[in-house]
Amino acid sequence: MKKIWIRDIKNYEGKEVTLQGWLYNKRSSGKLHFLQLRDGTAEIQAVVFKGNVSEEVFDLADRIPQESSVEITGTVKKHDRSKIGYELDATDVKVISIANDYPITPKEHGTHFLMEHRHLWLRSLKQKAILNVRHRIIKSIRDFFDSHGFTLVDAPIFTPNACEGTTNLFETDYFDTKAYLTQSGQLYMEAAAMAVGKAYCFGPTFRAEKSKTRRHLTEFWMVEPEVAFADIYDDMDLAEEFVEYIVQQVLEHNRADLETLERDISKLENIKRPFPRISYDEAIEILHKKGNDTPWGEDFGGDEETLISEEFDRPVMIHHYPMAVKAFYMKQDGNKAACVDVIAPEGYGEMIGGGQREEDLDKLLAKIKEQGLPEEVFDWYLDLRKYGSVPHAGFGLGIERTVAWICGLPHVRETIPFPRLMDRIRP
Ligand code: 4AD
Numbered sequence: 001m002k003k004i005w006i007r008d009i010k011n012y013e014g015k016e017v018t019l020q021g022w023l024y025n026k027r028s029s030g031k032l033h034f035l036q037l038r039d040g041t042a043e044i045q046a047v048v049f050k051g052n053v054s055e056e057v058f059d060l061a062d063r064i065p066q067e068s069s070v071e072i073t074g075t076v077k078k079h080d081r082s083k084i085g086y087e088l089d090a091t092d093v094k095v096i097s098i099a100n101d102y103p104i105t106p107k108e109h110g111t112h113f114l115m116e117h118r119h120l121w122l123r124s125l126k127q128k129a130i131l132n133v134r135h136r137i138i139k140s141i142r143d144f145f146d147s148h149g150f151t152l153v154d155a156p157i158f159t160p161n162a163c164e165g166t167t168n169l170f171e172t173d174y175f176d177t178k179a180y181l182t183q184s185g186q187l188y189m190e191a192a193a194m195a196v197g198k199a200y201c202f203g204p205t206f207r208a209e210k211s212k213t214r215r216h217l218t219e220f221w222m223v224e225p226e227v228a229f230a231d232i233y234d235d236m237d238l239a240e241e242f243v244e245y246i247v248q249q250v251l252e253h254n255r256a257d258l259e260t261l262e263r264d265i266s267k268l269e270n271i272k273r274p275f276p277r278i279s280y281d282e283a284i285e286i287l288h289k290k291g292n293d294t295p296w297g298e299d300f301g302g303d304e305e306t307l308i309s310e311e312f313d314r315p316v317m318i319h320h321y322p323m324a325v326k327a328f329y330m331k332q333d334g335n336k337a338a339c340v341d342v343i344a345p346e347g348y349g350e351m352i353g354g355g356q357r358e359e360d361l362d363k364l365l366a367k368i369k370e371q372g373l374p375e376e377v378f379d380w381y382l383d384l385r386k387y388g389s390v391p392h393a394g395f396g397l398g399i400e401r402t403v404a405w406i407c408g409l410p411h412v413r414e415t416i417p418f419p420r421l422m423d424r425i426r427p
């Protein structure tokens with residue numbers, strides 16, 4: 001039997017069809033039961049009229065509990081007031097599997113309760129819309145790089161060394177030695193860029209973040225392009241073209257999902273190149289003007305990023321931070337690093353971190369020593385500077401912060417199907 005999905009219902013106007021799905025809501029009035037059916041692709045209302053079905057079916061339709069799986073047969077009728085434009089005039093209703101006492105009811109639940117039931121919560125229409133947007137973002141990322149001459153190169157998950165500082169490493173036993181879960185595939189992408197010119201990796205990354213903020217997960221997904229013969233300005237050009245593409249793809253394909261999420265779409269329609277570019281020094285000035293007294297030389301946190309983002313109607317690129325607050329691999333430019341952070345609008349925080357890499361062997365070695373990093377585990381990385389070193393640059397975009405911004409979600413925990421947080425590792 002060919003399965004008919006609700007999404008395709010317009011092809012069956014006037015015809016009798018059998019749909020399968022889950023009953024997500026229902027109401028009754030006298031001789032009518034209105035069953036709300038969802039099958040993951042879309043939703044439709046089935047109208048069970050007492051005069052059209054047997055007495056048993058009419059009684060059954062009244063008793064089926066929420067989230068039971070059901071099969072409903074009926075005629076597809078045009079119905080302009082429904083979201084999908086059609087409804088089903090039911091002639092038969094069968095239960096596939098009864099769901100007694102489904103824990104998530106249409107009433108409000110607390111976050112902890114919903115997180116404990118994340119495996120069921122995903123079925124709600126809002127969560128489904130988020131999954132759809134996340135999928136679109138990931139597909140757009142892949143399409144963008146695949147059509148811009150990049151080669152996908154997978155980075156390892158078990159690593160012998162840190163990339164983004166040693167304070168938030170997850171350590172694990174690795175036979176008779178230790179390994180760390182990767183914080184970033186960047187160092188491997190630098191090796192890959194020397195092999196294929198333009199490389200990118202896309203995968204999960206791990207950080208033992210001990211802070212409970214709305215922007216931090218312990219496991220998150222990152223895409224990391226790396227380009228040979230590129231400088232910090234090429235890097236910023238790439239980042240803004242890339243972010244514009246992702247947003248415009250979501251607008252083109254996922255309008256209904258954004259509407260389900262009640263996202264202010266006009267704010268997203270604005271996301272067009274060029275993005276504003278300001279130096280760290282200019283960012284400090286903005287902060288001081290707004291009454292935030294972050295001293296020159298300090299890194300920005302979530303509060304500072306929010307204040308800066310309020311000044312712009314699209315992502316803002318902050319470049320050239322003081323060398324001291326950035327990682328060892330950054331290319332030095334005076335006392336600054338040739339780096340860039342892209343801050344999302346509307347207070348969603350840093351979505352991209354990247355920049356040009358130090359290509360000089362001696363300067364890089366000095367930095368590794370200065371930061372007290374174990375030189376011996378970076379021997380392979382230093383080889384890249386010994387054998388045909390060239391200027392190169394790249395960045396990492398965090399998927400969850402991008403999803404949070406585009407969907408307008410206050411916390412990253414809803415942007416990933418099964419979030420991993422400091423205090424959450426189930427379900
Ligand atoms: O700025 P970060 O630490 O940069 C790097 O890891 C570079 N090695 C990337 C590169 O140049 N190839 O992280 C990049 C992005 C952040 O801007 C943010 O979007 C996301 O990764 N991110 C997190 N997202 C969720 N939870 C966390 N704990 C995150 N830490 C970083």
Ligand code: MG
Binds near residue numbers: 341350352353
């Ligand atoms: Mg960063």
